[in-house]
Amino acid sequence: MVNGYKMAVLIKQVPDTSSAAGVNPDGTVDRARAKRMINPFDKYALQKAIETRAAHGGEIIVISMGPPPAMEVLVEALEYGADAGYLLSDRRLAASDTLATAYALYKAVVYLKDVDIVFTGLQTTDGDTAQTGPQIAERLDVAQITYCETMEIVDGRIHASRIIDGGIQKLETAAPALITVANSASALEHKKFANVHKVKALSRDKAEKEKRIKTINLDDIGAEPERVGLLGSPTVVGKTWKLGEKGGSCQLFKGDKPSHEVELLVDALKGGDTGVEEYVA
Amino acid sequence: MSNFGDIVVIADQIQNDLRPITFELLGAAQTLAEKLDVKVRALVMGHNLGNIPQELIHNGADSVYVVDQPELAEYTTLTYRRAAISVIESFEKPPHIAICGATTLGRDLAPRIASHFETGLTADCTELDIGDYQHKGKADPSKVGTYENCLYAIRPSFGESLKARIVGPWKTPQMATARTGALIPFATDTTRTGDITPITVKFEESDFRVKVVETVREVSDAMDLIQAKVIVSGGFGLGGPEGFDVVKDLASAFKESAVGSSRKAVDSGWIPYSHQVGQTGKTVRPVLYIALGISGAIQHRVGMSNSSTIIAVNKDEKAPIFQFAHYGIVGDLYEIAPLLKEQFKKSIAS
Numbered sequence: 001m002v003n004g005y006k007m008a009v010l011i012k013q014v015p016d017t018s019s020a021a022g023v024n025p026d027g028t029v030d031r032a033r034a035k036r037m038i039n040p041f042d043k044y045a046l047q048k049a050i051e052t053r054a055a056h057g058g059e060i061i062v063i064s065m066g067p068p069p070a071m072e073v074l075v076e077a078l079e080y081g082a083d084a085g086y087l088l089s090d091r092r093l094a095a096s097d098t099l100a101t102a103y104a105l106y107k108a109v110v111y112l113k114d115v116d117i118v119f120t121g122l123q124t125t126d127g128d129t130a131q132t133g134p135q136i137a138e139r140l141d142v143a144q145i146t147y148c149e150t151m152e153i154v155d156g157r158i159h160a161s162r163i164i165d166g167g168i169q170k171l172e173t174a175a176p177a178l179i180t181v182a183n184s185a186s187a188l189e190h191k192k193f194a195n196v197h198k199v200k201a202l203s204r205d206k207a208e209k210e211k212r213i214k215t216i217n218l219d220d221i222g223a224e225p226e227r228v229g230l231l232g233s234p235t236v237v238g239k240t241w242k243l244g245e246k247g248g249s250c251q252l253f254k255g256d257k258p259s260h261e262v263e264l265l266v267d268a269l270k271g272g273d274t275g276v277e278e279y280v281a
Numbered sequence: 282m283s284n285f286g287d288i289v290v291i292a293d294q295i296q297n298d299l300r301p302i303t304f305e306l307l308g309a310a311q312t313l314a315e316k317l318d319v320k321v322r323a324l325v326m327g328h329n330l331g332n333i334p335q336e337l338i339h340n341g342a343d344s345v346y347v348v349d350q351p352e353l354a355e356y357t358t359l360t361y362r363r364a365a366i367s368v369i370e371s372f373e374k375p376p377h378i379a380i381c382g383a384t385t386l387g388r389d390l391a392p393r394i395a396s397h398f399e400t401g402l403t404a405d406c407t408e409l410d411i412g413d414y415q416h417k418g419k420a421d422p423s424k425v426g427t428y429e430n431c432l433y434a435i436r437p438s439f440g441e442s443l444k445a446r447i448v449g450p451w452k453t454p455q456m457a458t459a460r461t462g463a464l465i466p467f468a469t470d471t472t473r474t475g476d477i478t479p480i481t482v483k484f485e486e487s488d489f490r491v492k493v494v495e496t497v498r499e500v501s502d503a504m505d506l507i508q509a510k511v512i513v514s515g516g517f518g519l520g521g522p523e524g525f526d527v528v529k530d531l532a533s534a535f536k537e538s539a540v541g542s543s544r545k546a547v548d549s550g551w552i553p554y555s556h557q558v559g560q561t562g563k564t565v566r567p568v569l570y571i572a573l574g575i576s577g578a579i580q581h582r583v584g585m586s587n588s589s590t591i592i593a594v595n596k597d598e599k600a601p602i603f604q605f606a607h608y609g610i611v612g613d614l615y616e617i618a619p620l621l622k623e624q625f626k627k628s629i630a631s
Contacts, residue, residue: 253610253611
């Protein structure tokens with residue numbers, strides 16, 4: 001290994017559903033109008049890579065698969081401190097399910113050559129499957145640590161903790177590995193990314209941007225077109241339907257005497273056959 | 282007998298603690314199996330499994346394949362992957378369907394298995410069914426046609442207001458993971474019998490690339506969110522991490538209670554991700570859900586709107602949470618939460 005670790009961080013641009021823009025009254029999202037953002041989990045993935053580079057040296061390459069506007073998240077990642085970015089953009093990728101997406105991203109990681117650690121977010125806020133990371137790991141034939149909360153490298157061994165149902169599993173492995181990152185309070189601590197300010201001007205500097213972010217397509221990475229997009233996806237959406245809106249039935253208590261409102265509420269609840277009584281300690 | 286392969290349920294167990302999702306998967310699998318006229322095969326991996334295979338039969342498995350080896354005492358992706366793939370490949374006919382829990386185990390393992398078989402996998406389903414599918418897509422003419430007896434993998438999509446039915450009839454097994462609490466468990470019947478087949482799996486050196494140093498279960502103090510009967514959650518309206526003291530205090534007024542959180546509070550670093558309720562966190566359906574300082578964005582709503590009773594406390598009367606809560610109080614949560622605790626104790630416990 002040359003100096004430090006060669007790391008790939010896979011990031012995705014997703015609609016920002018915490019903002020009202022682009023969210024239809026029925027709760028569906030209008031992707032064209034919605035605000036766009038970097039998938040929140042991917043930021044934690046990037047943070048883990050930045051911490052690893054700070055401790056051991058190395059190089060961080062971000063990859064995003066998506067249409068041209070996804071360039072925005074690559075620029076943002078470079079502002080946070082990534083060294084280089086690749087936008088994998090190709091019309092033939094449209095409608096890829098997780099298996100097809102994982103194939104394309106796997107080819108992109110192989111294209112980068114000799115990647116030691118692949119980081120991804122635990123899941124995306126739009127697809128919400130958490131499948132793509134493990135599916136990439138399977139194709140790369142590497143170890144994986146999903147739901148990773150903390151990680152550090154000691155004497156060349158990766159020590160990590162992952163969330164399990166009702167607890168934590170502490171694991172040890174070696175690169176090459178793929179890690180999907182969940183967030184945890186300890187990882188956040190309102191720490192600012194180290195290089196944010198230094199490269200803030202990057203988004204305005206076209207020449208610098210072009211030097212550090214490259215757009216690649218299926219041919220560049222040697223991916224077979226019939227294994228991506230509709231052709232390469234074993235699943236399709238058979239049907240979607242809207243659910244009936246509930247809502248409108250909230251019994252609202254407001255007034256200037258909170259103790260009175262609370263009393264009214266608990267009384268209303270008591271009369272409502274809710275089964276809550278059984279669980280009051 | 283049917284032409285289809287059987288249905289495989291991958292049992293979800295941590296340190297010989299069979300997770301509730303297993304019974305729900307078996308319940309759903311029996312319903313699917315009846316429609317297809319096939320059998321339900323449970324696959325359980327672990328070490329010193331004792332009575333677990335029998336328990337699986339009592340809870341809906343027609344037969345059980347057991348891999349009970351010391352290498353499987355603790356869950357690791359690569360050892361369980363090897364065992365699951367070996368067992369599935371040993372079947373005389375490939376399974377028509379294979380399902381796992383959408384748990385930290387199933388979501389880790391299922392994608393590796395699906396990728397190995399190059400088959401489709403639908404995440405986090407809330408319903409499973411069987412039906413026909415007519416494919417009209419022109420991208421690949423060879424796929425056009427009507428397919429019978431497909432797995433309908435049904436999941437909420439982008440906010441609970443849309444549901445999507447995902448199908449993938451071209452490959453087997455058709456795979457899905459299902460969320461805990463969504464499917465109806467099989468009614469336990471201790472008189473049921475079935476074949477239990479032990480299988481020995483040959484591991485490779487590379488299967489041991491990840492070592493488990495320690496497994497820490499927090500069953501004692503922190504009630505599992507998914508199993509909690511009462512959940513008190515805090516959001517960005519708490520204003521800071523210390524706000525969770527108030528949340529915890531209110532939760533302590535209830536039995537089988539747990540503390541939840543909105544994404545924004547987790548993103549702000551106030552509380553660990555394991556407490557997050559919502560689209561990117563856990564889906565819960567407790568008897569009572571109390572939301573303190575949570576605005577009720579779709580992201581959060583998806584994870585808790587099926588709670589039996591929802592109480593919301595928010596200072597903004599226009600907060601979306603008041604559109605789907607059952608009871609709401611407009612006001613300062615720091616003032617109201619302690620009053621709620623007091624009132625619940627006074628008026629109900631006594």
